[in-house]
Amino acid sequence: MSESVWRERFGAALEGAMARAEDAQRRRRLIACGFTANLDRVVAFDQDVADRLFVGRAVDVAGPRVTRAGDVDALLTGIAQCVACGEGCDFPVADPAVQDWLLGHVAGRVQIGGTGAQAAATLAALGFPALLHLTSRSPELIAALPGQERITIGSPDGLLPIAQGRDAAATMWHVVLEFAAGLRVPGPAAPAAPAANRVIVSYDPVNSAFVIDPGFDAALNDPGLDIRTLLISGFSQASARQTLERVLWDTAVALRIWRAVRPDLLVHLELGAMPDATAMLRILEVLHPLVGSIGLNIDELRQVLRALGMEMAPAGPKLAAQFRALAERFPAPRWSLHTRELCLTVTDGDAEAERDALLFGSLTAAARARLGDFPVVADLDAALAAGVPNAAGMALLCTLAIAGDGYGGDGLVATPGLCIDGTRASVGLGDSFTAGVLAGL
Incomplete structure (x- = not known):
């Protein structure tokens, strides 16, 4: 498959996602993003x-x-x-x-942190309305969120603009x-x-022992709100095992209730690196029956495989086999791996829709890397013009026997990443990738 064809597909994925953003605005459809939020000081080490x-x-x-x-x-x-x-x-x-x-x-730039918060900021910048779960509502944290006109928070009395969420909480x-x-x-x-x-x-005593916000819970329990996608993340913050157990079971109970209200809710679990990889296995064990999608990056896959007594294989068919085996061990309708070179998904869903979602996620992450900030649509256009489909990723597609349309057998979908020269950021790219994928699914 030629570079020019993949470039066209990146462009088509962008066009389709922007149509979805317009539709979401018109219908007031929200993508819900949880759970943790903080401020990052990003240091060029x-x-x-x-x-x-x-x-x-x-x-x-x-x-x-x-x-x-x-x-x-x-x-x-x-x-x-x-x-x-x-x-x-x-x-x-x-x-x-x-x-x-x-x-x-150390000195560095300040940005919003937490997978859910960064995903919401990415979505809002691209035109997708988002419902955000906050663990802290300090003025500093709220001020760091871009796209506030499209970010809401829940309350017992309904949705509120994010700017009304300030309180005296510590950052x-x-x-x-x-x-x-x-x-x-x-x-x-x-x-x-x-x-x-x-x-x-x-050092984060708030996010390491987070509880589900009652306002967020109220929003997910309100059948009058159009919420079809939910991102759950932040479990890596709960490093104490006893606390993790409490957080997992609180989440499991909430998911059962929310899915009873919204039978078609797509729940995506995004893993995070943890000091103890066996805790990652515990997260998968408890939550995989309750979610429709699971995502992780290459470092997290390495950790999980080591916890299972395996060393990760080099990129290629053996790695794909390890990934598929993991998906079979903790079955969910969709498992997705994102790397710099390529994205790989095992899915029960529509392969073409999956391919376009992966491409839009990769383009979103590349635009953020190029800009060093949360991108708007024009930044995605510029990134596509400046970038090239990852050559190593395209070569790996051949070794995986991926056809020219991006589909393999047995639900396997793979796409190349987008290479950008002169990038300004690397932190949070996976979170923006996840946001782009969820916007495209």
Whole structure:
């Protein structure tokens, strides 16, 4: 399949999604997005910043893996270990003083954080009305949300504009350390990062023990509101196992009630990286019978497979087989994997609609990477003009025996990513991808 044909398909997917946005505005149809929200301080974690942060401290990247920090030395060791393996890590800290130390040593840009919040911001910027679940309504957090004219929150008395949701709640900050391939943290025999990625550090007592907002619950229980799609995410914040169990069962009960009100509700579960990968298996175990769609990225797939005693295969037919086996272990109508090179889905649904949704999601993520902010429609046009379908992704489609239309056998759908030179952001691209896909389904 030629690059020009895939470019045409990206364009057709964009055109179709924009028609859906106009229809959603006309019908006041909402995409509901939950559950966690915070503010990110996004740091360009380059060699200079790393050298300053680690000065005078020795870390051992070869020692036991640190997954939660109670002091600065443990924090730096955990960061160094994530960089050394080139994997994305969510890294909780147990002491607010440790987070304050890090905040005092790094500077960066501020953006809204949390998969649900970033998805809602993406949707709103592209013209899709969104219902947002908030765990905090601090003025700082509300101010960071773009597209507020299309974002609403629930209340016992009905929907409210997001701007009316401000209260005196504290702002939860997460520090996002974006690093490039080749970064080497100071320390004995510390290897260079084999791939670009990010480490998210947080002391967050709010999102780590979130409860479902009564207003959001009221909106999902109101049959008079047109809500056909629900994103659930943020479970990776609940790092304490007992808390995770409570959150999962609260969610399971809520999903049963919401689906009784809305039998056709598409519930999409987006996984997130966790310090303990067995917790990710627990999320899948409890929630997979209650959702219609499950999504994850390549780092999260690696974690889940390791928790099952498998090492992830290189991109190609063996990886596709591992992914399909995971989907069979935790069956849901749709499983989707997103990587830089390509997107891969196993679905019971319409293959053509799935292909176009994946393409629109990839285009949305590429536009955000190029812009460094949440894109509007014109930014997607510009990204498509500047980008090229990922050559490695197109080659992988051939190895997967994907036909020219993007469909394989047994419900397999795959599409190439979109390559953009001179990108300005890498954090949150998966969240914007997810938003684009849900808008297209």
